[in-house]
Amino acid sequence: MNLLAMTIHLPVPGVAAVVTAQVLGVLLLPPLLMSVIAKTKAWFGGRDGPPWLQPYFDLLKLFRKGAVYSHTTTWVFRAGPIVSLAALLTATTMIPVLGPNSWLGFKGDLILVAYLFALGRMFTVLAAMDTGSAFEGMGSAREVTFATMSEPALFLCLAVLAISTGNLQLDDMLGTNLAGAWHSVGPAMLLVVGALFIILLTECSRIPVDDPLTHLELTMIHEVMVLDHSGPDFAYITYGAALKFTLLGSLLVHAAMPQVAWVGLPGALLWLAALMALALLVGIIESTMARLRLNRVSLLLAGATVLSGLAVLLVLFNKLA
Amino acid sequence: MLAALTHPIPDSLHTAIDGALVLVLLLNLAMLATSRLATCIRLFSFQCLVISVLPIAAATASDAIGIHGFFLMGGTVVLKVFLIPFILLRVIRTGDIQREVQPYLGFTGSVVVGAMMIGGAFALSSRLVLPGQAMSTLLIPVAISTLLIGLLILVSRYKAITQVVGYLVLENGIYLFGLSLLHAMPLLVELGILLDVFVGVFVMAIVVYHIRQEFDHMDTQNLAPMKEPA
Amino acid sequence: MILLLTVTLPFVLLCLLLPTSRLRRVSLVAGCAAHFAVILGSWIYPVLAVANPGTLLALDPLGHLFVTLISLLFLATSIFFVGYHQKVLVSQRVFLACMLLLLASLTLVCAAQHLGVLWVALEAASLAATPLIYFRLGPRALEATWKFLLMNSVGIALGLLGIFCLGLSTTAPAPAATTLSATTAEVAETAPHGEEGIGMTVTALREAAPRLDIAWVRAAFLLVLVGFGTKMGLAPLHSWKPDAYAEAPPPIAALFAGGVTLGAFLGILRVFQVCLAVGQGPFASLWMTAFGLLSILVAGIFIIGNNDYRRILAYTSVEHMGILVLAVGLAGLGGTQSSVLGAQSSPAYAAMLHTLHNTLNKGVLFFAVGFIWRIYKSNRISDVKGALHHHPIAGVIFLGGLCATTALPPFGMFYSEFAIILAAVQTHQWFILIGFIVTITICFVGVMTAMLPMAFGAPSVLPVTEGSDGASSSSFGHWREPTMLLPAAGMLILALALSLYQPDYVTRALHAAADQLTPVPVQTAEIPAGVTTAPDRPNTAPAGDHLEEGHL
Amino acid sequence: MIFLTSSLLVLLAGAVLAVLLARHGRAGLMVSLVAMVLGSAGYVAAAVGRWIDTAAPPQRLIWPLPLGAPTLTIDYLSAWFLLTLGLLSAVVAVYSWSYFSVETRSTRATASVGAVLCLLVASMGVLLCAGDVILFLVGWEMTSLAAFFLVGFHDEDPAARHGAWTYLIATHLSSALFLVPMFALLVAVGGWSFAGIGAALGVQDSTVRVLIFALGLAGFGVKAGFMPVHVWLPLAHPVAPTPVSALLSGVVVKIGIYGLLRLLMLLGPLPGSCGTAMIVLGAVSGVLGVLYALAQHDIKRLLAYHTVENIGIIGIGIGVGMLGQTTGHPLVALLGYSGALLHVLNHALFKGLLFLSAGAVIHATGTGQIDRLGGLAKKTPLNALLFLLAAVAICGLPPLNGFISEWLIYGGLLGGTIRLPRALPGVAVVGLAGLALMGGLALACFAKVFSVVFLGSPREALTAHATPRLMLGSMSALAVLCLLIGLAPSVATDLIAPGAAAFVVTPYSTSAASTFDAILAPAGHLSALLALLLALVIILLLVRHLMIRGQIVITAASGRAGTWGCGYPALTPRIQYTASSFAWSLIRSFRRLLWPHKHLVVPAGAFPSGDIRAELSTHTNDIAQTDIFSPFFKGAAQLAAMIRTVSLSGHVPTHADAAIGEDRGPFRTGWYSLLSAVRRGSIQVCVVYVAATLVLVFMVETAWQPRSGGALVExxxxxxxMSADPSQxxxxxxxxxxxxxxxxxxxxxxxx
Structure with missing residues (x-):
């Protein structure tokens, strides 16, 4: 059976404890990163901000509540958050998080990851459209528009990583394998990291693409799509957004820091720190920049595509030479 | 028979044949010039008479007077000189139309063009090399010009009956041409050809008659309403 | 042989003499049936077809094939005509008798070995066909008749001139050696001199090929091509066709498209055979392909946007005549059997296959149009909508005929046209290839665009007709007559069957006819082997080619 | 082989019986559809037989067609397409029964449509199993013809007639102008049979092979619907009866792909430029196809454009395969070809399902205009689920089958970027970016369709009939197949491997098989992860269920407290976001490709009068149609008319023109009278034609021999x-x- 042949990169001697620690660590971390962003923004705003564990409290509160469903909705509305989160959780197994290797990676998993994100997006959009609200429709339309534009950029970035490492497995394309590429075509790698960062901001609906904290539904993208969700559903959504940030952030961190081996506890701690730093960076950007006008967002995303395309060119040219 | 034709032709006969051929040419021009249908038909009849004498001349040139020539002459005389003109004249009489009015090409113009055609025919046949020896060097040019003038009549006249005459003149040209290979065509076929011409004219006359009935005269200008749509 | 030629004549008399129109129609069918029976018999008992090759009349494979097709078409048409039963304004006696006379004269055309006889028969066919066009009476019919008569007469006169030229070519004296190229000189040396004149039969001319004067043969071919081409309806000599087809009743038009034109085609083929024998195949082929391509192109141009479906049918006939001469032309250009493909793709075979299916398809299509015309009483396409709903069977036959005539598979013309294209590829005639493909595509688009709306769509309002039975004022009373359906459906089924399953004897008959149109070596038997090394000598035919024994 | 021949016989018998039974109620339809199911089952059996009995030889039929006896053969490529055909047509047959038996048309019409369906399936079977050129062409053209009649089934509708006509003309132009000459070249090179051609082509020089490929691409491309020549698809698909649309899009279009693959198999490795062209063509078709789809308002038309997109994806796969083949990288080649092949089946399944589901929508509501629909998920929940599954599949999202084939193609492209030499990785990157863009756009498009049609509340008061059980049952079968391939991709890849391998290594051997199995092995990992995905969905579902503990409030249907309207209390269904608005932001972004039109009617003045209603609508024309094909055909018709009427301006000279007047001199008069005579086709002019032809012929004959001084003298x-060298x-x-x-x-x- 093929399952047996799978390359499961578990630490050999035992150990369920380590595995459990890894899984729990990854699963528990995301809300904290949101907290880091919130705290940063509060600091820039001269406020104290919510407590560090506020995101966890929110999730717990939501889980304890019941749910309200509009009579216009169908099962699609209820399936939306579940499928989105399930897709993200599945993607978690293929992205190197705590450690140099992913848990269930295989050759060609990068495409599955990208498409799992898309699956989640599809169901979020459908759930939003199920309410029949014009606002949520507007948000959905923007979501798919910007996702469409960021998709080529993502794939071009992945192509750069694949070409530079000669690998089609996500964890093998990152980390130390990239060291040579950073050495020979550093500029291309910089471009990739830049593009990945823009993609991260887009996918996670952060400023300058989207403002998660705005109160004007007409200008929202992600937040307006989930207006009608409540209770555990909304908890799934909130948690999913944070998890997505963690996953893309981890990807970015692994791509940007090829010298680090990410092994053992030091590796884990370094990873934690890097993600915190990334969250800090996002928080700083959110505090210092305003949201772009919607039609400028396409320009930003086109820019990301161009950046990654340029990176591809550089890498290919390097290979030819 | 081939040997017979290659036999040198006596001078006097030669002159006679040439004279007959020139007469044919002149008759052609006359047909082009006349506006009266009856005259035209009579001219044609006379032309046929002249032409039908030629095989006899050709036959006498050879050692023996071939039965071939006699039959051909007889057939031509009966059909072309008498029967066909008779039919056509009858159609004219019942048709109550005497003249070709306003042809595409005027009568003078027709004669001029006809003369040019004769010139062309001579020029063309000067370049032709006739295998074997024809009864006269004039035969081929006269045949071609008769043919061309027949076509000219066919094309430039409105009256159906004139077109029939034109066609017959064309046929005469071919007949003259055919005289150059009297031997190759068995008699049966020659007569068949003549008969076909006759029946053809007969049918044409019937159709012409119908044209008269339909339009009260035989002007083909009334035919041909707009055909192909834009 | 004699039986074949004369079998229809008693029925001609019957048609003229019998008192009631019903009996006369029966005798028409009987005449055609008798003729067809004799034809069938001649395939089974070859003695009925065989005659001495040297004689004036003999059915060689080519003529045999053609006369069979013509006879079949006449039989179907005669049956169809019984049902068609329109108020005949022209004297019906003459009309029916002319049909039989036409059959008889076309039989003579096919059987004629002597070119003079051929000409006489063709002229007779023209004359017998003339009253058939003048069926509907009225000025337009008259014009069509007059045009047909005059153009055909002129054409046929030119044909006669051409035959005379061919005759002249036989009287060539022994020419001086200096004016000759090596080929003719050598041929002349080997040919016996001083013989009696060569007969005008095809066989005799082919046998005497080395002694023929090539220039006159070429002139003869051109004259015959233009002359008989007029009768066949090649562009730009086709102008009588649209008028005649639009005025003659559709079944009669079928006779023209599938029968009379074949006679003229055969006339051209006879002279083409002589051209092949004297090594002038490429020359003749050039002109034939040129006329063929031009015909298809002109047909296409005149089909596009035409609103008269019977005129469109006339142009499809022009198109198919063009395809026929094009195919034969390719045969002369050297498209002989290829070593890879075998004989079944040679252009001559394609031409014969196309002839076969042209006749069948024309029957189908014109009969179907006969139905449509009876229902709608209009030649205009814009008046005809939804034939498929008015009359499903006729509609299906019409669509079948349409597909067949535009060479869609599984109909046989597809195969023949593919073989033509293949031949063009094999002989590297790229211009012909492109020209052929483009022009038939234009025709296809034109025909389909114009004619498909006739079959489909919401049915248009029918004109109220005075039904013979008084009560039914719609046209639906007539078409139920099985005598109309039988030949139409029969021809369609036959065409389809022969396309899907071509029995061996049909293949053999087509091949035998095609072999007569394939370039053969010129007198290889008579020329010493040593002399044939001249580079420009007509070469020996590929292996497996039937020589003179291919015919007769 | 016995299955194949008996299938063909059953189908033909079904067609004949249907016609004979046309007057007996629905018996004709029933018989033909039963025959279609049986025939399809036979196809599947024949295809499966290919994998069981791997040594079946080609079979020469003793069946003389006019150009010789044809050969039937099933190789792995045929078998794969035969499987696709059999699966889809069986489902369509069952669906057709419910669809056509509620048709208002006469039983004669429905019986004939059954018969033509049988013929369509039979001719496609012949085409797929043809072992030689003639049989292939016959099958090809008969498929076109049968499909033409089916598209024109609703012939009372002018749009249907136009669609059918366009289809017929397009397909015939493609075959006449490109395929027939191409096959003639092939036959001239290697004889009739594909085996012989393949052997002979191997030694041909690459110019000839590239020429043949170019002709084949043009010809097969029209049928397949690659971008500039796709115009028939959006015209024919929407107007055809739904089962026919499903068949058209699912398999008829695919025979173009089959032809292309068959040709590639014969040609062997081609220069890199061919693969490049293929990838670029695929990317252009895909992106433009999905963009046009996004701009459509009619659901079937939208699906038709998605066919163009998916053909583009297949094209990219084939292109990758070709590049891998050229450069000798079996991994790249295998991934590309097997992705393309799998996408052929996948597309047949999910696009068939989409069309059938859309047909059920139209059946239920009577309209296919997306913006008039809404909220159907409540009325036809199962249909909504099926449509959603198919939509997820067509967007290439896991865990459905569309993802598997796209995954393979992505793998090929990424592998290509890594392994291909020289500039070819750049080509692969173009394909990669195109495919990614397509994925995003397809998601947008199907989010739009599904949500506007099925979600929210109805936009208009349309009566929604229940969908017949048979329809739902047949569609469910397709959905199950989609899920099956999605969750157990290795089953499909195992079947494909021999077919795809045939391009890389011929003959396919067991040693080669193990290599390729290794290459395709990750497909097995997908199963595990997709299973994990499903498990997670179930776990999350359970978690939510446990946490909520029944505390669910569903807002009252009174509308007072429905969807949160951001403070606006009077929400109506008309306020919902429409499909047009949903797509507009994307269309606007790509407006320089699509050139959309916007019609805006604005009430004027401070107090606009009541008779002007504000109105905003958008539509997007197909550029290929409006700017290439329509003008071409119009121009050609105009040119023909000009030649016919002998006039440049279309001015028809009358008799009045043909007389000398005040403003006309003799020359113009003469010219007019000549023109008038020519146009009238007067008898004299006709005779002049004959005479002029004769003169011309002799003049040409004389003039072409300058050295000899005249034909008749020399x-x-x-x-x-015809040779260019006159001295020859x-x-x-x-x-x-x-x-x-x-x-x-x-x-x-x-x-x-």
Missing amino acids: RTAPAIS PTARPTATRGADELNHVLPGATRP
Whole structure:
């Protein structure tokens, strides 16, 4: 059976404890990163901000509540958050998080990851459209528009990583394998990291693409799509957004820091720190920049595509030479 | 028979044949010039008479007077000189139309063009090399010009009956041409050809008659309403 | 042989003499049936077809094939005509008798070995066909008749001139050696001199090929091509066709498209055979392909946007005549059997296959149009909508005929046209290839665009007709007559069957006819082997080619 | 083989019986559809038999067609397409029963449609299993013809007639202008049978092979619907009866792909430029196809454009395969070809399902206009689920089958970027970016369709009939297949491997098989992860269920407290976001590709009068149609009319023109009278044609021999030949000359 042949990169001697620690660590971390962003923004705003564990409290509160469903909705509305989160959780197994290797990676998993994100997006959009609200429709339309534009950029970035490492497995394309590429075509790698960062901001609906904290539904993208969700559903959504940030952030961190081996506890701690730093960076950007006008967002995303395309060119040219 | 034709032709006969051929040419021009249908038909009849004498001349040139020539002459005389003109004249009489009015090409113009055609025919046949020896060097040019003038009549006249005459003149040209290979065509076929011409004219006359009935005269200008749509 | 030629004549008399129109129609069918029976018999008992090759009349494979097709078409048409039963304004006696006379004269055309006889028969066919066009009476019919008569007469006169030229070519004296190229000189040396004149039969001319004067043969071919081409309806000599087809009743038009034109085609083929024998195949082929391509192109141009479906049918006939001469032309250009493909793709075979299916398809299509015309009483396409709903069977036959005539598979013309294209590829005639493909595509688009709306769509309002039975004022009373359906459906089924399953004897008959149109070596038997090394000598035919024994 | 032949016989018998039973109620339809199901089952059996009995030889039929006896053969490629055909047509047959038995048309019409369906399936079977050129072409054209009649089934509708006409003309133009000459070239090179052609082509020089490929791409591309020549698809698909649309999009279009693959198999490795062209063509078709789809308002038309997109994806796969083949990288080639092949089946399944589901929507509501629909998920929940599954599949999202084939193609592209030499990785990157863009756009498009049609509340008061059980049952079968392939991709890849491998290594051997199994092995990992995905969905569902503990409030249907309207209390269904608005932001972004039109009616003045209603609508024309094909056909018709009427301006000279007047001199008068005579086709002019032709022929004949001074004088003048060299003696044996040149242009063309 093929399952047996799978390359499961578990630490050999035992150990369920380590595995459990890894899984729990990854699963528990995301809300904290949101907290880091919130705290940063509060600091820039001269406020104290919510407590560090506020995101966890929110999730717990939501889980304890019941749910309200509009009579216009169908099962699609209820399936939306579940499928989105399930897709993200599945993607978690293929992205190197705590450690140099992913848990269930295989050759060609990068495409599955990208498409799992898309699956989640599809169901979020459908759930939003199920309410029949014009606002949520507007948000959905923007979501798919910007996702469409960021998709080529993502794939071009992945192509750069694949070409530079000669690998089609996500964890093998990152980390130390990239060291040579950073050495020979550093500029291309910089471009990739830049593009990945823009993609991260887009996918996670952060400023300058989207403002998660705005109160004007007409200008929202992600937040307006989930207006009608409540209770555990909304908890799934909130948690999913944070998890997505963690996953893309981890990807970015692994791509940007090829010298680090990410092994053992030091590796884990370094990873934690890097993600915190990334969250800090996002928080700083959110505090210092305003949201772009919607039609400028396409320009930003086109820019990301161009950046990654340029990176591809550089890498290919390097290979030819 | 081939040997017979290659036999040198006596001078006097030669002159006679040439004279007959020139007469044919002149008759052609006359047909082009006349506006009266009856005259035209009579001219044609006379032309046929002249032409039908030629095989006899050709036959006498050879050692023996071939039965071939006699039959051909007889057939031509009966059909072309008498029967066909008779039919056509009858159609004219019942048709109550005497003249070709306003042809595409005027009568003078027709004669001029006809003369040019004769010139062309001579020029063309000067370049032709006739295998074997024809009864006269004039035969081929006269045949071609008769043919061309027949076509000219066919094309430039409105009256159906004139077109029939034109066609017959064309046929005469071919007949003259055919005289150059009297031997190759068995008699049966020659007569068949003549008969076909006759029946053809007969049918044409019937159709012409119908044209008269339909339009009260035989002007083909009334035919041909707009055909192909834009 | 004699039986074949004369079998229809008693029925001609019957048609003229019998008192009631019903009996006369029966005798028409009987005449055609008798003729067809004799034809069938001649395939089974070859003695009925065989005659001495040297004689004036003999059915060689080519003529045999053609006369069979013509006879079949006449039989179907005669049956169809019984049902068609329109108020005949022209004297019906003459009309029916002319049909039989036409059959008889076309039989003579096919059987004629002597070119003079051929000409006489063709002229007779023209004359017998003339009253058939003048069926509907009225000025337009008259014009069509007059045009047909005059153009055909002129054409046929030119044909006669051409035959005379061919005759002249036989009287060539022994020419001086200096004016000759090596080929003719050598041929002349080997040919016996001083013989009696060569007969005008095809066989005799082919046998005497080395002694023929090539220039006159070429002139003869051109004259015959233009002359008989007029009768066949090649562009730009086709102008009588649209008028005649639009005025003659559709079944009669079928006779023209599938029968009379074949006679003229055969006339051209006879002279083409002589051209092949004297090594002038490429020359003749050039002109034939040129006329063929031009015909298809002109047909296409005149089909596009035409609103008269019977005129469109006339142009499809022009198109198919063009395809026929094009195919034969390719045969002369050297498209002989290829070593890879075998004989079944040679252009001559394609031409014969196309002839076969042209006749069948024309029957189908014109009969179907006969139905449509009876229902709608209009030649205009814009008046005809939804034939498929008015009359499903006729509609299906019409669509079948349409597909067949535009060479869609599984109909046989597809195969023949593919073989033509293949031949063009094999002989590297790229211009012909492109020209052929483009022009038939234009025709296809034109025909389909114009004619498909006739079959489909919401049915248009029918004109109220005075039904013979008084009560039914719609046209639906007539078409139920099985005598109309039988030949139409029969021809369609036959065409389809022969396309899907071509029995061996049909293949053999087509091949035998095609072999007569394939370039053969010129007198290889008579020329010493040593002399044939001249580079420009007509070469020996590929292996497996039937020589003179291919015919007769 | 026995399955195949008996299937064909059953289908033909079904067609004939249907026609015979046309007057007996629905018996004709029933018989033909039963025959179709049986025939399809036979196809599947024949295809499966290919994998079981791997040594089945080609079978020559003793069945003389006019150009010789044809050969039937099933190789892995045929078998794969046969499987696709059998699966979809069986489902469509069952669906057709519910669809056509509620048709208002006569039983005669429905019986005939059944018969033509049988013929369509039969001719496609013939085409797929043809072992030689003739049978292939016959199957090809008969497929077109049968499909034409089916598209025109609703012939009372002018749009249907136009669609059918466009289809017929497009498909015939493609085959006449490109395929027939291409096959003629092939036959001239290697004889009738594909086996012989394949052997002979191997030694041909690459120019010839590229030429053949170009012709084949043009010809097959029209049928497949690659971008500039796709115009028939959006015209024919929407107007056809739904089962026919499903078949058209699912399999008829695919035979273009089959033809292309068959040709590639014969041609062997081609220069890199061909693969490049293929990828670029695929990317352009895909992106433009999905963009046009996004701009559509009619659901079936939208699906038709998605067919163009998916053909583009297949094209990219084939292109990758070709590049891998050219450069000798089996991994790249195998991934590309197997992705393309799997996408053929996948697309047949999910696009068939989409069309059938859309048909059920139209059946239920009577309209296919997306913006008039809404909220159907409540009325036809199962249909909504099926549509959603198919939509997820067509967007290439896991865990459905569309993802698997796209995954393979992505793998090929990424592998290509890594492994291909020279500039070819750049080509792969283009394909990669195109495919990614397509994925995003397809998601947008199907989010739009599904949500506007099925979600929210109804936009108009349309009565929604229940969907017949048979329809739902047949569609469910397709959905199950989609899920099956999605969750157990290795089953499909195992079947494909021999077919795809045939491009890389022929003959396919067991040793090669193990190599390729290794390459395709990750497909097994997908199963595990997709299973994990499903498990997670279930776990999350359970968690939510446990946490909520029944505390669910569903807002009242009174509308007072429905969807949160951001403070606006009077939400109505008309306020919902429409499909047009949903797509507009994307369309606007790509407006320089799509050139959308916007119609805006604005009420004027401070107090607009009541008779002007504000209105905003958008539509997008197909550029290929409006700017290429329509003008071309119009221009051609105009040119023909100009030639016919002998006039440049269309001015028809009248009799009045043909008389000397105040403003006309003799020359113009003469010219007019000549024109008038020509146009009237007067008898004199007709005779002039004959005479002029004769003169012209002789003049040309004389003029073409300048050295000999006239044809009639020079007795032995060389005959005119088509050869460019006038000095070439014509008496030269043409047969051998042809062969010589054949050898020159197509070396190896004539062999002993």
